[in-house]
Amino acid sequence: MQLNSEILSKLENIVGQSFVFTDEETRNHFGQDETEDYVFPPNVVVKPSTAIEISKILKIANQYKIPVVPIGARTGLSGGALSVQGGIGLSMERFNKILNIDEQNLQVITEPGVITQVLREAVAEKGLFYPVDPSSMGSCFIGGNVAENSGGARAVKYGVTKDYVLNLEVVLPTGEIIWTGANTLKNSTGYNLTQLMVGSEGTLGIITKIVLKLIPIQKHNVLMLVPFYKAEEACEAVSAIFRAGIVPSALEFMERDAIDWTLQFVEGLNVQVKSDIQAHLLIEVDGNYPEILMAEAEKIMNVVEQFQIDDILFADTEDEKKALWKMRRSVAEAVKAHSVYKEEDTVVPRYELPKLLNGIKNIGRKYGFQSVCYGHAGDGNLHVNIIKGNLSDENWKMEVPKGIREIFELTVSLNGTLSGEHGIGFVQKDFMDIAFSKPHLELMERLKYVFDPNGILNPGKILP
């Protein structure tokens, strides 16, 4: 794909010369996200700042059949923002304003290029709570969260991004600008384009404004780390906690290696792990009444003590809580620093977790790869990091994908699916046939075509 000077000058006329980039450094910068080691630079990077500019750009792209890839903070793990067919890389970084924190209606209207953590802090200052907290929240954009339907540790109690999106301003691939719904908590008015857009990974439209529901903030929490001698029992405990009537605000699972590598990677985390501990659960409850939280923590202790566990570590101070969360949030980075790896975002009904974990280990033995598993166990969402380690390039390229396919087949056989919160993007699309029948995939293709008749928007994603 080559963009000639005529097209470039049209783009410059729309956004201004200083927001069109064709230099290699910028193109490479916007050609990668956090997905393995892929680099797919766009031919040109354009930085618009209004929906109308995007509309004009899309009209040109349609005229010349040029791929357009919306690019957020490039923290994605499924390659959703990679310009796999070149074309125009549409950086959303200038859409960086929180437009209105509506304290009367408990809503916020924001542009998509706001960092999730910045948004969370801005509403927290008004006593309001946006609960969705992907591990990358310190750097990811809220628009990317909407595009991938991101989750995070608190999803187990509070839900994922889709549960907070009330309405979206979207530029359709053909250039029309619409609001998908209304700024209301309930809506039974026509087809739910809002929820169709959430998680569509930038393939159906470009999000330019987001209306999010907020809730009153919870003032207190209790955090505990429970070491299990058997990883399988840690998984069993997850389901048992819910059956005891508790909905924790976080319920995270970490295999032994995940913690060991993280303790090596992050300095100054004062956590000791005994040699025969296989896994940990990090469990949080939150609320407005400390005495209730203590009662709930006690109930949780009663549940986990039915399994083979070591001493429970309670985080007594804010610093101790921060340290435990830093450990959990650093796992992905620590694994990345340790070895080349592939990450799968499996999700199953939570009681199936032990079967999933055992199955993954068996598949690893069959194909000779090591895996490190951790994730949002309360949601049944297990991140499977497959480690290259000493595997040959040949093996990594030819054998490991067969093992991954078996992992996904197992996941689907357990009533689960391919991705809980990272999306399909570029790297998982060849596994979509495991989760969906041919008529189903064809239906999705026709849906895509309705929005994007020329297939210009983020091509080569989601659908195989």
Place this chain on the structure above:
Amino acid sequence: MQLNSEILSKLENIVGQSFVFTDEETRNHFGQDETEDYVFPPNVVVKPSTAIEISKILKIANQYKIPVVPIGARTGLSGGALSVQGGIGLSMERFNKILNIDEQNLQVITEPGVITQVLREAVAEKGLFYPVDPSSMGSCFIGGNVAENSGGARAVKYGVTKDYVLNLEVVLPTGEIIWTGANTLKNSTGYNLTQLMVGSEGTLGIITKIVLKLIPIQKHNVLMLVPFYKAEEACEAVSAIFRAGIVPSALEFMERDAIDWTLQFVEGLNVQVKSDIQAHLLIEVDGNYPEILMAEAEKIMNVVEQFQIDDILFADTEDEKKALWKMRRSVAEAVKAHSVYKEEDTVVPRYELPKLLNGIKNIGRKYGFQSVCYGHAGDGNLHVNIIKGNLSDENWKMEVPKGIREIFELTVSLNGTLSGEHGIGFVQKDFMDIAFSKPHLELMERLKYVFDPNGILNPGKILP
């Protein structure tokens, strides 16, 4: 539309002779729901019991271009189940089995023809909670709730039907049977067809199995009735309660007339209303700890006492609670018994409620009609009952629709929309242009076409 004997015999071959009905009584029975006084009988009523039977029926319907209307418990308020173009009325009443209450994963798999209240009670017996409680829950089908994305009194804390639907088995209009998603709490795998199907009012596919999320049951609640001297202040209090950090499990608004008519209609409700009270809020908080509920009730009292209110009535016993809820749930029926009426299902961000209520009264004065308003104020969802009373037929037919259009224009101008929980169906589709631009409506039409190329499924609904 006439169905010849060849087609009828094909239908009989599929479901058996005893489940195909062409007599006038059955056709009329299945030709009406709770929407005003409309009757649109199908040409034939068919009662299948499996997805495969429905698939076969739809293939025949496609071959002969016969309309097919899925019909649930006929409790709908927007005419979604009316056979406005005749054809095959597909009664879902034989899909009446709860297939699996999964206590390990907190899920239930059910057929769509199960009565919502039956489902709620069945899971409650296992200590689990399906919170969605439309006023018609004693007679409506869960499948109809999914089709209309029904809400109810508890939606303010627990969300609406869409928030509990994890996965659907759907027969597509072309006859393919698919599962829309997976039985997982999180899912970022392809386009969200589950949420596209929810609220699509039987126009995109026929739901044959439903997987719902359940939550641990809440053991206690506190219920209070607060009489306001000014209706507008009751609306203002709604937003103020949330701003005080409380999320009530119900927050219902009833105008004076709604209560008066209900007290006349339902015998033995021991509620006294002073003559100068304009409106009531029915407020519930729930949870597992009675002492916390009392603290929250006190906070609510502190909020409402800032307005002009009369003595708050606390329901001390289960019987008193039942009576108050019976009063609230009987309002629709009481209005219906009082006069011919039209019901609009307006929804706005909750702080806009006073503006909406005032605007509705002004529009009523302009067009000479009386209205009675009540509904789920915590969600900003106000049911507007427009009373025929002594209006001439001419006025009712020609002038009142202009007033309704103005009400919806007001709703949309307040960032709200046409329907919060009843759906668009047959009766509101001519107002869709108020909420959606032309390109948006065309997009919805093309979406419908992707699923249903021959337009056989529930034609004449949603889209103008």
